[in-house]
Amino acid sequence: MISKFRSAALAATLALAVTPAMGAAADYAFEPVTPEIKKGDDVTVTIRLTNKATGKAVPDAVIFKTRVDMAPDGMADMESPVTPLPSKEPGVYAFKTDLPMAGRYQVTLSAKVQGEPETVTGKVVVKATK
Numbered sequence: 001m002i003s004k005f006r007s008a009a010l011a012a013t014l015a016l017a018v019t020p021a022m023g024a025a026a027d028y029a030f031e032p033v034t035p036e037i038k039k040g041d042d043v044t045v046t047i048r049l050t051n052k053a054t055g056k057a058v059p060d061a062v063i064f065k066t067r068v069d070m071a072p073d074g075m076a077d078m079e080s081p082v083t084p085l086p087s088k089e090p091g092v093y094a095f096k097t098d099l100p101m102a103g104r105y106q107v108t109l110s111a112k113v114q115g116e117p118e119t120v121t122g123k124v125v126v127k128a129t130k
C-alpha cells in the first residue's frame with residue numbers, strides 16, 4: 001500500500017512539474033529560421049527564440065530538451081534523433097536531425113532562459129520537401 005501511495009504521490013508531483021508554464025511560454029516565441037528544408041539525413045534545423053514583449057532575439061538560452069517527430073502528419077511515433085549544434089547567431093539555435101520523408105515535422109523544445117525562472121517550452125513545425 002505504501003509504495004502504491006508513494007508512486008501515486010510521485011506521479012502527482014510529476015504531473016504538476018510538467019504542467020505547461022503558460023506565463024513563461026506565452027512571453028517567448030520559437031520560430032523556424034527556414035520553415036522548409038529539403039528532406040534527408042543530417043539536416044540542420046535552425047530555430048529563433050524571441051521575446052514577444054521586446055521583439056528581440058533571446059541569446060544564451062539553454063535548450064535542454066528537444067524532440068523531432070512527424071505528429072503534424074499523424075506520425076507522432078516517427079521520431080528523429082536530435083543533436084544540438086553550435087549557434088552561429090545570438091538567439092538562433094541549431095540542431096542536426098533526420099527528416100527522412102517529405103512532410104511536416106514538429107520540433108518540441110524546452111529551454112531555460114536567462115532571468116526567466118520558468119521553463120520556456122514551444123513547438124515549431126518545419127516542412128521537409130522532396
Ligand SMILES: [Cu+2]
Pocket residue numbers: 070073075078101103
Ligand atoms: Cu513520416
